[in-house]
Structure formats: C-alpha cells, structure tokens
Amino acid sequence: MSFLTIQDLDVRLRGSGQRLLRGVSLEVAQGQVHGLVGESGAGKSMIGKAILDVLPRSVEIAGGRITLGETDLTALPAKARRHELGQRTALIPQDPLTALNPARRIGGQITDRLTRVLGWGAARADARAVELLDEVQISDPARVMKSYPHELSGGMRQRVLIAAAFAAEPELIIADEPTTALDVTVQKQILKMIAAMQAAHNTTMLFVTHDLGVVARVCQRVSVLFAGHVVEDADIHTLLSVPGHPYSQALLSATPRYDDPRASLRPVPQSVIDATRAEAEAHDV
Amino acid sequence: MAEALQIRRRTPLRLWLSCGWLTVFFACAIFAGPLSPQDPLAQDLLFERLPPFWASGAEPGFWLGTDSLGRDVLSRMIHGARIAAIVALVAGFGACIIGTTLGLIAGYYRGWVDQIISRIVDVWMSFPAVLFAILLVAVIGTGLTSVIVAIVVIDWTRFCRVVRAETMAQSRMDYVDSARIAGFSRARTLFREVFPNVLPVIIAVLTLEMGIAVVVEAILSFVNLSISSDDPTWGGMISEGRLSIHQAWWVLVFPMITLFLTVLSFTQLGEALRERFDPVLR
C-alpha cells in the first residue's frame, strides 16, 4: 500500500499551454526514500512543488491526482489543502542561503510550524527546537536559536533547515536538491544526516536530485525523468545494475565513477535524447 | 525563472498621450497670438463671469467662459502656456547645466571637490523648497526672470545628485581606464567618454524637472509672487478662480486641469525615460 500516490499529473504553463509534466505517475511506500532524477529542466522539482502546492504563478495543474495517505489533495479546496500540507509535509529546500528569512532569528524559523500550525506553546516549541538542533549536531543550540541567518555558515544553515523540516514530525518530506548548493566536503555530511534522520523518524521522503551518486546513497526506489515524463521507475539496485531504458543507461554512463573513470562522464548521445523526447511527446495527444 | 516569461511589455499608449499633450502645449506657447480667440488682457465688465459654451448664458467666442473681469479664460490659458513653457525650458536647462557640471566634477574627480559640492547639496536639501522659492522671489523681486532664477537656484541639486552618482558608476567602468591608458587627459576623458554615457539620465531628469518648474511657477503665481497679476499665468488664474469658486467654477477648473495634464505628461515621459536609463532601476 503506497503512502504518496501521483496519478497522471499534468502541469502546464499558463497562457501558452506548454506542458512541463506529462502524465507523471509514481507511488511511494510509507517510510521509503524515493529518488527523482533527471537533467535540469526535466521537471523533477516541479513534481515536488506540485505536491506542496507552491507552483509558480505562471504554471498550473491541468490534470491528475495527488493522494497523501487517504487524502486526495487535488480534491481539497485551496485553503484546506494548504493547512493539510502544512501539518503533514515539509520541504528541505535547495539553497540554504536564500531559504532563511534574513530579518528573523533562527529559533522562530524552526518553531514556526509548531506554534503557528500545530498550536504549541512557545516554551514547548523552543525545547523541541533545541532537541532538534542537537540531533543535527549543532553545538550550542541556544546561541544558534538567537542568531540571525547571516551569522551562520552555509552548512549550518542547511542543518537548521533540516531540523525545521523534521520539527513537526511530518509524514512526508520533499528534499529538493538539498546538497547541490553546498561544498563537496559538506555535501557528504549533510547527506548522511538526512539519511540518518529519515531512518530515525521513519519519514517518507521524495528526494529530488540530478546526481545518481546521491541517489545511490539514500534512495530505495528511483524515477528517471526526461522532458516532464517518467521514462523509468525501478528499485535502486535494478536501475544501477540493469537500467531498462536507453536514457537511464546513458545517464548512468554520464555519472562520474572513481572505480572506472574511462566508463564514466560520457555525454548522453543525441540519438537517445531524440528518441526519448519523441516518447515523452507521444503523451501529448 | 518561469515568471520572467510573464513580464509583459506595457503598451506605450500613455507615452503617446503624453507626447501628444506636450505637442499641443508647446504649439499653444509658440502660436499663442493666432490661436487665442480673444485678447487675453481685454477686460469687459459687460461680459464678466460668462459660463463655458455648453451652459446657458454663454456668449459665442468665449468658449470656456470669462473671469470676474470679463477676460476670456481660454485665451488666458493659451497665453499662460507660453509663460509656463518659457519657465519649463529656461529654468529646466539652467538648473540642468549648473547641476550637471557640478555633478560631473564631483563624481569624476572625487576628493575635496566632491566633499564641498556634496556638503552644499546637503545644505540645499535642508531648505523647504517652496519656502526657499518664495524667499528668493521676495529677494530678487517678482517677474518672469526672478521665477526662473529661483527655480534654477533651488533645483540644480536634483541634477547634481543624480549626475554625480551616475558619473561615479561610469568612472568605474573599464572603458574609462582604456581612455586614460590611451593617453587622453582627465578632462577629455570626462567630456568625451563619461559625459555621453551620463547624458540619457540627464535627459530623463530634465524632462521631470520641466514638470516641476511648471508647478513651482504656478505655486509662485498662486501666492502672487510670480508675474504681475494682469499677465495670464495658470497659477494666477487658479488663485483668482479660488476666490470666485462658488460663482464661476470654470475660472478655477480649466487652468487646474491644464496644469495637471501638463505636469502629468512631463512626469510620464520623464519616468519612462528614467526607467530605460536609470542604472538604479535598470
């Protein structure tokens, strides 16, 4: 029984009607980490934003269903949907430098969801925030709570954002390229931390990335996207050992590998791109 | 990213309207004599406070009615446009020349010259502009020249601040260094290389300034400090119209609308130019 279900999700640009997601379907089981990979522009972030109801204004959902547990999100009125999502889901954003409000102290930004959405008291929320900051291995949590974002390093901020995402024990977390904006050295730590937190809290997670290496570390199942279309949906071992779709194969050989440098970093052949695009666009009619 | 696609090019309709009105305005200023149906100074007590043409009791030939001395409102407005245009052009360019020169010097040479000029601008900005204008006209005496001098003396700072900032920005560009390396003198670099790049901003501020000059002239006429009260000025007409507002609203309303449209046109045009050229907004 899957926990998050997306059926035939269609997202279009308002006005021109250009399709950004073409009939995307996927199922994520409770407690699983599901990866979404693809090149930039493939629409992987768009899926996360569609689930969280934060699509840009220029874009609209033209069809399909998103179900979270027993709740059909697409059937809810806008305000109720926001509230439902606020209580049950969270986002770990891509760029820790812009994802924290520069005018507010860290503490409030972690406890927001607890006090505003769940209605906790300030003292209880603060205690919980300190606990979470401990969990993401930030020393001196009390001081960090009182700091402003510009006083923290990029890695620290991303830890804060992870703590904030797990604060209200959400059922689903969407991690939107959470390590892309970080230094390579910090990336590994953060990735380990997210995986550990996910396991400890048994949270269902949708992990958006362009990096198959990252997927291999944290995900159990993967969907490969091209031009807003899912070309392959497989468990991680199958994808890495016997990728079914030519585009997945090409993507795999484009990923850097230290064990066999000559077999890696190959550009995706044009013929594969063209064939996959044709396959994606076949959905349009 | 996707939202950037949505930026719409605004229709230039308001610009066309502004330019159209300004054309009418300057045409009235140049051809005030032949365009006026009546002598703007001719008083006729038999024809006092005639209403505009559509109301009952109107006389043919006095399209927009007459004031309390029987003078034709339309003709006075057309001749008022001449005074407004003279003030806008002469005062605008005067303030522009002084402010631009000082702004270029302060922004390019920096150092103590900049310190002194900036300090003077600070002092100038600490005067309430309207009060300063009234004070100056009281000192120099009333008349068209005094009004123009007062506006120039007060408003050069507008140009100076903008030009100084823009010159400083341009001076940091590589082309300025190239010119210096090529062996041009500092003065030549300033006027041949920097000035042409600052010019668009200057033109935008000049257009805005012309609108401001028209208002200041009207305000000075309104407190009876501009031209002698016989001469037709929009501000003077507004001042008179305010007194007979209950008997003859048209004496107040028509010059007000004209003043409003003229200022609006200058501002719209100036803002449009600034949006295109201002480095801060760009």
Next chain:
Amino acid sequence: MLLLRILSRLLSIAVTLFGVALVVFVVIRLIPGNPIAMMLPPGATDDDIARLTALYGFDKSIPEQFVIWLGGVLQGDFGTSISLRQDVLGLVLGRLPGTLELAGLALFFAVLIGVALAIFGTIRRGKKTETGIDIWNGLTLSTPDFLWGLALILLFGVVLQWFGISGRVSPQLDLPFVTQFYLLESLARFRLDLTADLLAHMWMPALALALPLSAMIAQVLKVSLKEVMTLDYTLLARTKGYTERQVIFREALRNAALPTLALTGVQLTHLIGGTVIVERLFSYGGLGSMAIDAVINRDLPLIQGIVLTFAVIFVAINLIVDLLYTVLNPRLRHG
C-alpha cells in the same frame, strides 16, 4: 567605531545647520526695502527709523549681525519678530505643533494607503487589479500636493459641500487646551467631539500632502514585495501551511520594507516642505502659512527662525530614518 560614526554624523549635522543659517541670513539681508520703515506709521521721522534700526541691530555690518544672531540662537534667543513684535521662538513654538500634527496625520495616511495598495497589488499580482493600482500610482505620483489640495477643495468643499475648507478648528468652539498639540491633547482629554472637529479640518490638507507619498510607498514596496515573494524563504513559508496573506505579513513585509524606508526619509522632507503651500491653501494655522506671511512682511528675524526650524526637522527626519533602518536590518546592527 560606532562612537566615531555617531560623532562624525553629529558633526556633519552641525555643519549642515550652520550652512543653512548662513545662507538664509545672507539671502534675506539682500531683500530690498527697509523692513523697519515698513513697520512705522507714515509720520515717523528719520530719527525714529534710525533708533529702531539700531534697536533691531540692522545698522551693523552683516557679519557682525550674523555673529550676534548666532550667539543668541545658541542661547535659545531667536530675536524678535518685526511684524508681530513678539519673541520669534515663542511664535515658532506656537505654530510648530499644528504643522507637526498635520504632517504626522499625512504620514499616517500615506503609510496606510501606500502599504495597503502595495499588499493588495502583490496578492493580485499579474491580474487586472495590479494594472489598475499601477495606473493609479502613476497618476498620483505625478500630481503635486498643491493640485491635490485644489482638487479636494473643489470636490468636497464646492461640489459636494460636505466640509468647511479653512482653518485648523471651528472658531466657535471653546478650547480647553494648554498645549498647541490640539489633536493629541483632545485625544488625551478624551474630548472626542473636539477630535472630530479637528480631523474634519485636517483630513483634506493631510490627504493632499499624503497622496504623492502614498503612491511612492506603494510603488517601491510592491516592487520589493514581489521580489521577496519569489525567494526561497517565502516558498518555505508557504509549505508551512501559511496563506498568501500570512506569508506577506509574517515573512515578506519586514524585508521588503527596507528599500521603502530609505526612500521615505527623503520624501518625508518633501511632504513637510509641502505644508508651506498646502497650509496656505486651506488657511491652516501652522508654521508654513506663518512663513509666507513673514516673507511678504519682510520679517527678517521670523523668516530666519522658521527656515532654521524646518532645517532642524529635515535633519532630524533623516537621522530617525537612518536609526530605524539600522534597527530593522539585523545585518547592520551586528556589522
């Protein structure tokens, strides 16, 4: 470091004020005509004029007069008005509260209208409502306070005849006030009948002063708000279950307010400068209308006093805006 910044700031304020005093002092002494001769009855002898001229110190050289006047000002003595024959400081302090209350109400209107339009335009961004707000802002911004005043008089005073259009308060009212801050005192004494009468006189000149500033606030704030609304932290706030309005008020407004605040300082001095003509237009008894009378009467000591007062207000506004800017921007506070 901070102390040094404050000191240099204070020094530059002192230099600016000294410059203002000097310029005004020299300029008004160029006014042709002997102000003393104007105040005496036609039968006065040359001897009388000479005696009175000496009394006001106008027989001394301009530098000498300046030193004497400046010495007086530093001790709180601004001289004696020629036309009203009263202490200048007393006259200025008597009229200043009226102007400050008017400007304060105007600022309140401007912020209220400007912020409301900006927020409404941001919520409805990309829709017809936003275009409408943009057009209104364009019109309002290019219409000076003088024309707004006339338009309001015409509409509410003449066409609709809803409101009287002159003065600060209805003359038949019995005023129990001990200060000149009528509006504040009427509120403090809970005399709401007087507050209502004062507001009925004030709202039109205040609105005329407020509208151009409100358009500026609306325009600048809307641009920054729209920009902030595309940033990640507002997106994150939306995923927390916030509504669009909550995102604006809790997350975006404070960050978007900074550029607006910086511009409001300069514009606020324009607003206060505008009181000169607007007070005249509505016959509102404030510092501005007294200033015009002083110029027309060639009342040199009074003009000096009023212009210096305006300069002090302008400098104070810029200082306050700078302080607010620092308080609202955590980066500057700890920098």
